[in-house]
Amino acid sequence: MKRIKVFAPASIANLGCGFDIMGMALDEVGDVLEMTLDEDGDGISIDNETDVPLPSDIEENVITPVLRKFFALTSKSGRVEVRVLKKIFPGSGIGSSAASSAAAAFGINELFGAPLGEEDVVVCAMEGENLASGGYHADNAAPAVMGGITLIRGYDPLDVIKLPVPGNLYCPVIHPHLTVSTKQARSILPKEIPMHTAVTQWGNVGGLVAGLCTGNIELVGRSMRDAVAEPFRKQFIPGFDELRAKLLGAGALAMNISGSGPSVFALAGRGDIAQRVGAIMERHFAQQGILSETYVVKVSNKGARLIA
Numbered sequence: 652m653k654r655i656k657v658f659a660p661a662s663i664a665n666l667g668c669g670f671d672i673m674g675m676a677l678d679e680v681g682d683v684l685e686m687t688l689d690e691d692g693d694g695i696s697i698d699n700e701t702d703v704p705l706p707s708d709i710e711e712n713v714i715t716p717v718l719r720k721f722f723a724l725t726s727k728s729g730r731v732e733v734r735v736l737k738k739i740f741p742g743s744g745i746g747s748s749a750a751s752s753a754a755a756a757f758g759i760n761e762l763f764g765a766p767l768g769e770e771d772v773v774v775c776a777m778e779g780e781n782l783a784s785g786g787y788h789a790d791n792a793a794p795a796v797m798g799g800i801t802l803i804r805g806y807d808p809l810d811v812i813k814l815p816v817p818g819n820l821y822c823p824v825i826h827p828h829l830t831v832s833t834k835q836a837r838s839i840l841p842k843e844i845p846m847h848t849a850v851t852q853w854g855n856v857g858g859l860v861a862g863l864c865t866g867n868i869e870l871v872g873r874s875m876r877d878a879v880a881e882p883f884r885k886q887f888i889p890g891f892d893e894l895r896a897k898l899l900g901a902g903a904l905a906m907n908i909s910g911s912g913p914s915v916f917a918l919a920g921r922g923d924i925a926q927r928v929g930a931i932m933e934r935h936f937a938q939q940g941i942l943s944e945t946y947v948v949k950v951s952n953k954g955a956r957l958i959a
């Protein structure tokens with residue numbers, strides 16, 4: 652019997668302009684799993700030891716398809732018991748399903764002595780994302796596994812590029828208690844976009860990558876604009892434009908929807924500005940009677956990892 656404890660971070664998908672292709676890992680906020688392997692046994696069990704409600708049927712838990720994908724890719728077998736010890740609230744928009752999926756994918760790979768490379772660990776984690784949202788996207792799963800800021804250059808085959816993270820990048824992120832499912836937030840998007848929208852968007856993606864590679868955080872900020880999804884999704888977040896104006900006025904480099912929402916994140920080049928921006932976010936939702944949680948964290952280069 653082998654037993655490990657694994658952490659995988661929360662993450663922010665899209666980063667404004669990088670719809671379905673970019674994401675970044677957050678420091679300290681994330682999921683913790685304890686995983687036990689009996690190589691002579693068979694089957695999967697999952698116990699939820701958190702206050703967060705999770706499906707009791709293991710077929711509906713994102714961890715199950717992740718473990719099965721690992722077994723399919725490696726032809727290994729065994730009995731895996733998973734205890735969920737810490738869980739980001741599902742539907743928060745900070746990569747809750749990806750954190751569990753990444754922790755499970757990383758953990759099972761570690762239990763068997765790491766037969767899969769990092770990119771294949773992401774492929775396993777994407778099975779959880781597919782169960783949660785009906786699509787194989789890696790914009791949360793890749794940073795949750797690898798850490799830092801990741802770019803999915805292509806999905807067929809998966810080609811993940813890890814981008815440099817400027818040292819002074821802080822991220823205030825707020826989870827207002829509003830219900831927006833990823834499925835719903837995707838279903839309202841048009842299937843085609845006009846050429847001028849595409850040109851705007853790929854200009855910003857190029858600017859964002861260039862800004863990260865050169866450590867130019869002003870360029871990062873002004874490139875984090877989304878012409879594709881935000882115009883349709885911001886209706887779910889009360890006072891979205893007004894909040895952005897307040898945050899930019901307080902020194903934030905950018906503000907966007909985190910993934911498909913309802914969380915909203917900003918970027919700041921200094922810790923004190925990030926704290927101030929976090930407080931303004933909190934006040935914005937409180938004034939409208941909306942409960943929320945706020946995290947002010949550094950962008951982290953660390954992804955899924957063993958903690959015991």
Ligand code: HSE
Nearest residue numbers: 664671790833910911
């Ligand atoms: N890229 C996805 C979306 C993120 O925006 O729908 C979902 O977490």
